[in-house]
Amino acid sequence: xxxxxxxxxxxxxxxxxxxxxxxxxxxxxxxxxxxxxxxxxxxxxxxxxxxxxxxxxxxxxxxxxxxxxxxxxxxxxxxxxxxxxxxxxxxxxxxxxxxxxxxxxxxxxxxxxxxxxxxxxxxxxxxxxxxxxxxxxxxxxxxxxxxxxxxxxxxxxxxxxxxxxxxxxxxxxxxxxxxxxxxxxxxxxxxxxxxxxxxxxxxxxxxxxxxxxxxxxxxxxxxxxxxxxxxxxxxxxxxxxxxxxxxxxxxxxxxxxxxxxxxxxxxxxxxxxxxxxxxxxxxxxxxxxxxxxxxxxxxxxxxxxxxxxxxxxxxxxxxxxxxxxxxxxxxxxxxxxxxxxxxxxxxxxxxxxxxxxxxxxxxxxxxxxxxxxxxxxxxxxxxxxxxxxxx
Numbered sequence: 001x002x003x004x005x006x007x008x009x010x011x012x013x014x015x016x017x018x019x020x021x022x023x024x025x026x027x028x029x030x031x032x033x034x035x036x037x038x039x040x041x042x043x044x045x046x047x048x049x050x051x052x053x054x055x056x057x058x059x060x061x062x063x064x065x066x067x068x069x070x071x072x073x074x075x076x077x078x079x080x081x082x083x084x085x086x087x088x089x090x091x092x093x094x095x096x097x098x099x100x101x102x103x104x105x106x107x108x109x110x111x112x113x114x115x116x117x118x119x120x121x122x123x124x125x126x127x128x129x130x131x132x133x134x135x136x137x138x139x140x141x142x143x144x145x146x147x148x149x150x151x152x153x154x155x156x157x158x159x160x161x162x163x164x165x166x167x168x169x170x171x172x173x174x175x176x177x178x179x180x181x182x183x184x185x186x187x188x189x190x191x192x193x194x195x196x197x198x199x200x201x202x203x204x205x206x207x208x209x210x211x212x213x214x215x216x217x218x219x220x221x222x223x224x225x226x227x228x229x230x231x232x233x234x235x236x237x238x239x240x241x242x243x244x245x246x247x248x249x250x251x252x253x254x255x256x257x258x259x260x261x262x263x264x265x266x267x268x269x270x271x272x273x274x275x276x277x278x279x280x281x282x283x284x285x286x287x288x289x290x291x292x293x294x295x296x297x298x299x300x301x302x303x304x305x306x307x308x309x310x311x312x313x314x315x316x317x318x319x320x321x322x323x324x325x326x327x328x329x330x331x332x333x334x335x336x337x338x339x340x341x342x343x344x345x346x347x348x349x350x351x352x353x354x355x356x357x358x359x360x361x362x363x364x365x366x367x368x369x370x371x372x373x374x375x376x377x378x379x380x381x382x383x384x385x386x387x388x389x390x391x
């Protein structure tokens with residue numbers, strides 16, 4: 001097994017939206033194509049990109065991680081005889097010190113995605129089936145639970161615009177939706193809270209008052225006082241979860257919030273290593289019977305590291321079903337299906353062409369079936385394939 005070609009590019013996201021922290025209009029994404037030869041005359045090209053919320057990493061890819069892959073030479077096969085991305089991952093991380101799990105984890109994650117795409121293509125299997133065979137005893141889910149993430153702030157968008165957006169998601173087959181809150185910087189806390197309550201209540205009315213069909217997301221904007229104030233105001237709505245109310249690395253404050261807010265919390269999308277995830281589990285006060293973990297494999301060193309994270313979670317009494325990855329991309333959807341996670345995020349209207357799933361595959365009651373095509377399935381997502389094939 002040998003990597004014979006690596007190509008990369010940078011693509012703008014160009015979404016005129018914002019959450020409580022980030023304006024996405026200037027964000028970019030790295031895209032890569034990695035060709036692997038099996039040694040018996042077969043070869044496959046896998047594709048990867050970084051998930052939303054982080055910028056393209058052309059410098060790190062060019063200076064460190066692509067050269068290490070190119071110099072890796074012959075790589076040992078998996079015990080099933082197929083391509084194994086783990087030795088390639090180890091080659092990428094050569095001469096890297098522990099810690100510093102920031103943009104480095106994003107660059108490695110881009111390449112890791114492409115390596116797994118190539119591995120599944122060489123095996124002639126969809127990635128979800130390869131993962132099921134290698135790591136889950138052949139078990140997999142027939143469909144994956146997904147929810148529609150939206151409700152972003154947009155110039156001129158009012159409560160009526162928010163409700164109309166959520167109506168569109170329901171019309172597309174989603175029964176669970178997510179909206180942003182906490183995005184009124186400079187506004188006094190009481191005024192911001194009242195505004196967000198009016199937004200939440202308008203969406204709940206659309207959902208017939210069923211709070212289990214609505215998630216709210218702060219994107220780490222609050223301190224403890226604001227998080228507790230919002231928590232007290234929304235705790236009787238029965239929301240599916242209250243997402244990332246605090247800075248993701250402030251574990252002690254998460255523990256304090258969890259003591260006061262009894263319904264489900266969700267966090268983890270901005271933790272980029274198994275060790276960071278373990279610190280959250282050890283010190284964040286999260287509850288394995290209700291809370292949701294949103295680690296994004298595309299941002300956190302890829303699937304090789306995510307498998308270590310899942311092992312750690314089991315050791316600490318957490319089920320993989322509590323994991324619902326951030327990112328809304330096909331890579332995480334394959335992982336969720338093949339490894340039995342709790343589901344996956346979806347972006348029906350934003351982060352094109354990277355968000356969303358295979359073209360022509362319907363969402364039915366917030367569940368989606370996987371296409372039976374080799375690899376991750378980028379080739380059957382028409383708008384994304386139009387970008388990737390140029391590599």
